[in-house]
Amino acid sequence: MPKKYHIKVRLTRPRFSPIGKFSIIEQDKFCLHCPVDKCIKKDCVYDVYKKRTFDTYSMLDTIDSLCKNCFRCIQECKNNAITKTINPNFRLLGNSYYTPDLIASTWFQAETGKIPVSGAGYRGPFTGSGFDSMWTDMSEIVRPTRDGIHGREYISTSIDLGRKPSHLQFDQGGDIRTRYPEIVELPIPVIFDILPFGYVSKNIYLAMAKAARILNTFMIIDIEEYDSLLEPYVDHLIPLISIERLSESGDLVKKARIVELPFTDRIIEDIQKVKEVSKKTIVSIRVSLTEDTEEVVSKLVSDGAEIIHPCADETGHDIKGVKPRSIKDAIRQIHLRLVSERCRDEVTIIASGGIADASHVAKAIICGADGVGIDIPLLVALECRVCGNCKNDIPCPVRIDEIRPEWGERRLVNLLGAWHSQLIEVLGAMGMREIRRLRGEVGRAMFYEDLERETFGEIFGKRDESRRNK
Amino acid sequence: MNQEGTSKTGRNFRCEDLMRNKDGSVVKRAPSRFRNAIAKYIVRRTQGCSVCGTCIRVCPFGVHEYAGKKLARPREHLCIGPSCARCIKECPNGALSLVSNPLYETLGDCRWTNDLITSTWFEAETGEVPPNHMEYRVGDSGGGFDRLRFRFPKEESGKYRTDGEVSTSIQLNKRRDGRPEISIDIPMYGGGMSFGSISLPIMLGRAKAAKVWNTFTCTGEGGYPEELSPYDDHVITQVATGLFGVREQTIQRVRVVEFKYAQGAKPGLGGHLLGDKVTQDVASMREAVTGSSLFSPFPFHSVYSVEDHKKHVDWIKEINPRALIAVKVSTPTDIDMVAVGSYYAGAHIIHLDGSYGGTGAAPDIAKKNIAMPIEYAIPKVHKFLIEEGIREEMTLIASGGIRTAYDAAKAIALGADGVVLGTTELVALECVRCGNCESGRGCARGIATTDRELSQLVDVEWAAQRLINLYSAWHTQFVDILNRLGMKSIQELVGRTDCLIHLDYVENRIEVDRGEG
Numbered sequence: 009m010p011k012k013y014h015i016k017v018r019l020t021r022p023r024f025s026p027i028g029k030f031s032i033i034e035q036d037k038f039c040l041h042c043p044v045d046k047c048i049k050k051d052c053v054y055d056v057y058k059k060r061t062f063d064t065y066s067m068l069d070t071i072d073s074l075c076k077n078c079f080r081c082i083q084e085c086k087n088n089a090i091t092k093t094i095n096p097n098f099r100l101l102g103n104s105y106y107t108p109d110l111i112a113s114t115w116f117q118a119e120t121g122k123i124p125v126s127g128a129g130y131r132g133p134f135t136g137s138g139f140d141s142m143w144t145d146m147s148e149i150v151r152p153t154r155d156g157i158h159g160r161e162y163i164s165t166s167i168d169l170g171r172k173p174s175h176l177q178f179d180q181g182g183d184i185r186t187r188y189p190e191i192v193e194l195p196i197p198v199i200f201d202i203l204p205f206g207y208v209s210k211n212i213y214l215a216m217a218k219a220a221r222i223l224n225t226f227m228i229i230d231i232e233e234y235d236s237l238l239e240p241y242v243d244h245l246i247p248l249i250s251i252e253r254l255s256e257s258g259d260l261v262k263k264a265r266i267v268e269l270p271f272t273d274r275i276i277e278d279i280q281k282v283k284e285v286s287k288k289t290i291v292s293i294r295v296s297l298t299e300d301t302e303e304v305v306s307k308l309v310s311d312g313a314e315i316i317h318p319c320a321d322e323t324g325h326d327i328k329g330v331k332p333r334s335i336k337d338a339i340r341q342i343h344l345r346l347v348s349e350r351c352r353d354e355v356t357i358i359a360s361g362g363i364a365d366a367s368h369v370a371k372a373i374i375c376g377a378d379g380v381g382i383d384i385p386l387l388v389a390l391e392c393r394v395c396g397n398c399k400n401d402i403p404c405p406v407r408i409d410e411i412r413p414e415w416g417e418r419r420l421v422n423l424l425g426a427w428h429s430q431l432i433e434v435l436g437a438m439g440m441r442e443i444r445r446l447r448g449e450v451g452r453a454m455f456y457e458d459l460e461r462e463t464f465g466e467i468f469g470k471r472d473e474s475r476r477n478k
Numbered sequence: 479m480n481q482e483g484t485s486k487t488g489r490n491f492r493c494e495d496l497m498r499n500k501d502g503s504v505v506k507r508a509p510s511r512f513r514n515a516i517a518k519y520i521v522r523r524t525q526g527c528s529v530c531g532t533c534i535r536v537c538p539f540g541v542h543e544y545a546g547k548k549l550a551r552p553r554e555h556l557c558i559g560p561s562c563a564r565c566i567k568e569c570p571n572g573a574l575s576l577v578s579n580p581l582y583e584t585l586g587d588c589r590w591t592n593d594l595i596t597s598t599w600f601e602a603e604t605g606e607v608p609p610n611h612m613e614y615r616v617g618d619s620g621g622g623f624d625r626l627r628f629r630f631p632k633e634e635s636g637k638y639r640t641d642g643e644v645s646t647s648i649q650l651n652k653r654r655d656g657r658p659e660i661s662i663d664i665p666m667y668g669g670g671m672s673f674g675s676i677s678l679p680i681m682l683g684r685a686k687a688a689k690v691w692n693t694f695t696c697t698g699e700g701g702y703p704e705e706l707s708p709y710d711d712h713v714i715t716q717v718a719t720g721l722f723g724v725r726e727q728t729i730q731r732v733r734v735v736e737f738k739y740a741q742g743a744k745p746g747l748g749g750h751l752l753g754d755k756v757t758q759d760v761a762s763m764r765e766a767v768t769g770s771s772l773f774s775p776f777p778f779h780s781v782y783s784v785e786d787h788k789k790h791v792d793w794i795k796e797i798n799p800r801a802l803i804a805v806k807v808s809t810p811t812d813i814d815m816v817a818v819g820s821y822y823a824g825a826h827i828i829h830l831d832g833s834y835g836g837t838g839a840a841p842d843i844a845k846k847n848i849a850m851p852i853e854y855a856i857p858k859v860h861k862f863l864i865e866e867g868i869r870e871e872m873t874l875i876a877s878g879g880i881r882t883a884y885d886a887a888k889a890i891a892l893g894a895d896g897v898v899l900g901t902t903e904l905v906a907l908e909c910v911r912c913g914n915c916e917s918g919r920g921c922a923r924g925i926a927t928t929d930r931e932l933s934q935l936v937d938v939e940w941a942a943q944r945l946i947n948l949y950s951a952w953h954t955q956f957v958d959i960l961n962r963l964g965m966k967s968i969q970e971l972v973g974r975t976d977c978l979i980h981l982d983y984v985e986n987r988i989e990v991d992r993g994e995g
Contacts, residue, residue, distance in 0.1 A: 030584055053922040053932070077912040078922035082581065083512035088551070093580035113842065123841045127915030127926060129743065129879065129901050130834040130845040131587040134621025143833070146746035146849050148739060148777075148807050148816045367847045430843045436776070437746025437848050454811055454850050463854045467975045468983035 012162055013195040015223065015425035017121020020418040022391055024406055025063050026115050028072030029108070031095040032056075032081075038089035048084045057081075066405065102394040105323040110364060111388055114423065118389035121422035123429050138324050138334035138362065139371045141456035147439035163432050165443045167197045167379045169266065169356050170290050171314040189314075190290050192265055194379065196428055197443055198369060200227035200420075201360045201381030202248065204322055207398050209409035210235055215416025216386065217241035222421050228268055228381065231257050246292065251278040254285065261285050268292040268317065271304065276311050292317050297338055297361065299329040302345045305357075309346060315356040318342065322384060324362015335362050336375050343376020343448050352376075352448070366430035376448040389423040390416050504690050505605030505950045508943040511908060511935065515555030516596065518582045521565070523552065526573035533565035533574060541565070554579070558611040588618045589834065590901075590911055594881055598948070602906035605947035607954055615884040622834075622853035623885045625981045630962045644957045645967040648896045650734065651802050651826045653871045658800055660733055662693040664953055665896035665968050666886060668903055668945075669877055670716045670738060670806070672700025673723075674751050674760040674772075675838050675915070676904075676926050677933035683941025684903065685709035690942070691949045696736060696898075699749065699774060701763035702728040714804065717794065719748060720774030722764040729797045736804040736829070737790060739777060742878035743836020745808035745849040749774030750839075752916055757928045788823035795824065802826040804875070808848075809833060809855040814862035821868050829898060830855045832878030837900040837926070839916030852878045853892065860893025860973055883955035893973040906948040907941055 044050070049057040056074040063070070072095055081090045101108040113124050135141050170191035177185040200216050213229065214237060220227045221244045228246040229238070231253065238245060242260070248268045249257050261267055261282060269278050271293050279291045292315035295304055305316050318338070319327070326332035333341075339359050346352035359372050360381035372380050384394065391406040398404055435443060438452045446452065460471055499506070521541060529549055533542040539556045542549060542565060559576065566574045586592035597614035601607070608614040616624045650660045668684050675698065682705060684695040689712045696714040697706070701723025706713055710731045717724050718738035729735055740746060751760075751772040761768040781787050791803050804827035805820040807813065817828045832852025836845065856876050863869035876889045877898035886897045905911065909925050920927030924935025956968060963977055971977070 053919060076914045076917075076922070077584070077910070078914070079516065079585075079910050079912070080512075080922055083510075083514045083516065085514065088514045091579075091581045092584055094583055123843070125839050125841050125916055126845075126913035127837065127839040128904065128909060128911040128913050129589065129836050131589055131911075131913075132619075132846055133588055134619040134624065134834075134851065143850055144847050146740065146808060146810045148746075148810050148812070365843075367843050371847075430841065433747055433841055433844060434848065437844070439746075451811075459850060459854045463857045464980055464983065467857065467978070468980045468985065470984045471982055472984045 013165065013224075013428075015121075015196075015421060015428050017422045017425035018418055019121075020119055020415065020422055022115065022119060023411070023415075024066050024391060025068040025070050026073045026112065027068065027097050027101060027393070028075060028095055029098045029112065030075055030077060030092045031069075031072050032075055032090065032092045035089050035091065038087045040087045040089075042086060046086075048081050048086070048090075051084075052081060053078065100395075103396075105362065106364060106384060106388070106394045111394060113365070114385055114388040115391070117426035118419040118423045121425040123426055123433070135456045138336050139368045142336065142371055142374075143454045144367075144370060144374065144434055144438060145452045145454060146437040161441065163435050163441050163443075165197060165428060165431055165435075166193055166195050167356075167444060168193050169292075169315055169358075169379075171312065171356075172354055174351070174354055190265075190288055192290065194226070195224050196424065197373060197379035197431075198424065198427065199225050199246070199358065199379065199381050200386055201319070201383045202228050202230060203383050203387060205396070205399050206387050206392060207404050207409040208233070209411075210237055211409065211411050211413050212390065212416060213238060214413035215390070215411060215420060217244060218413060218417035219420035219424070220244040222417065223424050225424075226266065231260070234260065248294065249282075251281060254281055258285050261289055264289055266290045266292055266315070268294050271295045271308075275308070279313075290314050292358070294319060296327045297321075297335065298326050299333065301326075301338065302342050305342050305355075306345055306349060309349070309351045309355045313355055315358060317358045317360060317381065319381070320359070320361025322362065324364075324368075335359060336371065339372060339375040339377050340450070347448065366427040367434070369427065370431055370434045370446065371453070373443060373446045374449055374453045378444075378447055385423065386420060389419045391419075503605075503950070504946050506943055506947075507605075508603055508940055508947055510599065510603065511940070515553075516581060516585055517554035517557065517579050518592070518596070519554055519557045519559045520577050520579045521552035521554050521557055522575045522577070523549065524573045524575075526571040527569075528571055528573075530570060532568055532570060536564045536568050538562070538564075558609065561611060585910060587911075588620070589879070590881060590905070591617050595905055595911065598881075598902060598905045599908065601951035602944040602948045605950040607951055607958075615882055617881060621982075622851050623879070623881075623888050626853075626888050627979050627981065628884075628887070628891075628959065628963070629977055629979050631964065643966070644960045645969070646953055646956045646960075647967075648873070648969060650873050652873055653826055655824075655826075657802060657826070658733065660802060662691075662896070664691055664693055664949055665890060665956070666880075666899055666949075666952070667693045667714070667875075667896070668695035669837070669898040669900035670696040670698035670714075670718075670736065670741075671837055671900065672698030672716075672751075673703055673763055674700040674755055674928060677924065677928055677936065678703060678705060678759075679933060679936045679938045680907065680925055680941055681706065682709075682938045683907070683936070684945060685713060686938070686942035687945035687949065688712040690946050691953075693949075694734060697723075699723070699738060700751070700760070702731065703763065707731070716806075717790075718774055719776060719778050720772065722766070722772065722774070726797055729794060729801070732798070732801060734802045734804055734827070735794050735798065736806055736827075737794075737825075738806045739781075740808040740831070741806070741836060741838075742808045742831035742833050742849065742852070743838060743840035744844040745810070745833060746776055747841065747844055747848075748776035752839075755916070755920055755928055757930075760928050784819040784823055787819060791824045804829050806831055809850045809852065809878070811850070813850075813855050814859050817859045817863060817872070817874075818866055818868070821863070821866075821872055825872075827873045827875055828859070829875040829877065830859060830894075831898075832876065835878030835880070835900060837904055837915070852876050852880075852889070856889055856892040856894050857975070864973075883952040884959075886952065887956060887959050887971065888978060890968060890971045891974050891977050893975075895969070895972055903945060903948070906944050907936065908944075 061070045102111045168191050171189045179185045216227045226246045231247050231249045242263045246266045294317045297318045297320040320335040324335040356378045359377040363380045363382045541552050541557045593613040597608040597612040647661045647663050648665045688695040694714045699716045699718035714734040714736050715732045716736045753769050753771040803825045805825040806829040820828050833849040873895045876894040880897045915926040919929040924932045
């Protein structure tokens, strides 16, 4: 049995106090100035008032990030002098897709490497759009034992990148004639995709490359951004190259195990050119996700594509189209198309765009991807607030370009460590021990539309689509 | 939410006994343990006040009162807001103003809104149905119970009953298999919460309340404290995968034994009590080592088929010949088959635990994503049991996100016989759902903790009375719902989906105005 894949996580404090959800307010006019040992603040179970400091750079009071919302000081102060509000700065974090709660949860995972855990039930909406409109299944009684992250049994999260032949051919003497294809095994079904924004400095690329090496996965890097500092990590880089500049990047193409080419009408010729430079290098095709992507993918597979990488926009939707689909639906359609053409197993599909938390990885794979690429969560792990300042040339509030690569590496490893543990939890619950077998297994998922139709639809008739999610 | 003077905190609260009041009711006021209530509005009084007393006179809710010769700080938590505002309008000096309290926004979320939390506190304090300015029936999650409404007949239709005598009791043994026929007076009982996850005073309070309302509470998986023995007839003890604290004697003490195969909050993941919470007391109860984390694996490593499951059930039936068997499962796609399997294994109660509930700490990824919400599972199982011709022999119990009396009634109308309450009971005991049950010493409010100092925050009698009051308030609402539907018994409501409308469905939209709760 191969060595168990384990991601070692280490507590890695943020450089800035995280923006807390609540702001505690002491109303001086009500303070009775009780003797210090009688003041309710000293009873805080979490020592919020004892540990309090103020960060003058980011103007943050640590009291807001340490508070765990138990309301005791508020409810017990002798003269009702303490109150709190939702921190307006917390509300301003992120956007409607990368919500403040999602960002806070990602920060927690990058700091601790642990699975976010809380009590007293679920807190969110009944359903939502995209990945939020599906549930993964669990296996109740009849199934083999899986002990999840605490288990003695190994749950594999490995996937294979590359072209897989559908069958073997033998010559008359009985020897294999099929050339064994180049395949790269990834122990975790996640690669680092190109960052869509941010003051991306060499430090950030170094942090990503180091983390990719530790995790034994890949980072995609635009050849324009490549720096010789990254040379030691070349085994974990997927250079995105343009065919026009192939000759200049020939050396890197030879060294890289995988390169990525943007999709063009002449992509098959482009791939041939790469193979002429380096026969062993696997080529991934980067395709913008649009409503005709299935057609494109289907054609590419019949032309011998090894890896296809459909990329959705930042919120996980078709990049253009009259009615952009969710990546969840797009992957399902691509997958089913290839299944119906009996060639799904021959190609590797990596889906990118809008993969924002660990559950999205499992759900994208259930919908039919082999693995996923992630981008914005990597920035968030490095304390990005998804404020968009960088898009408007305004300085980054967390000076993300100034990170130490070693610190960044640990934050990224922690994030992926937490995601890996969560993947194992979900796989364990489903009674699966191989993430490869999860691909396209929609029988291990439940979709909102189906559940509504089968239960409430039978009772109440036709659902009014316009009232969804209101 | 009246507080009987600020000195009388819940810590000193003593309910002399749990006997009924002279009028037969069991309700006694059980005020908040905390000095300051969390108010929805802020009432400000400026220095322009001439202490004329107009505000005291006009306020119907007791917000204003004298403190000696001056006026006391307004008791804002009693204020119902702009829909009244009489004190503001009538103050001759214009010294009063009213604004929303930003603090109120920090409480709750879309499933348990701030109104649901404070109205549950109101029910637990007073035993009464909350006033209309609080939304005490539905949350704001945008689906499931929150989009379902009752279709009540118009008052003049003659269907309304006013003659009282409405039964809310349900049967737990419908198999007629020679085992005792147990009925409970209200269609709900307390969910499994272990010693370790919650403190002993909370367990005892729950058991006392169960006894008063002739229903049950559940030990969860973590042993059966000796202190519960006066309430043995109202305790369900759990046999779960870790078998913590399970002994023949504990099985023999009770009238209902529950197998926990899975729980809604973390379906398929098993349980996990962090080392910090394994105090000496907890460790000795569970026959484990102090400070070391305890895992309840998933699944039962001795059960891989319905036949294995039957062997399990037979084992308990052999040890305790008078016990009924409940089987608690979560809600996978094939939940209907699981329910039928439990019937053939000999269970009396099939208990479905939906994915949005749960009290204990669970991975966030599991709470949101694994297994289906209870609203889907109930009709699915109800229908399948009917098709299999065994619905009349099984008691179907639902849990996992039952927050209000209306949720419970809707669950029953969707096909359950009754419900199990978990988080709701904790909220009644003043849980604010901060969600930090698992960390460090546990709950800062003394509920989900075994820390000796923190568990002192809750008094047994107070806890019992809060739950008795909660059940009373719900009972009143059940009776009202049944009266308005023209039904004599809650058992008539089971599976009556024709009494419900769903706001997201085309044909129901014309009736939206008439739907309630």
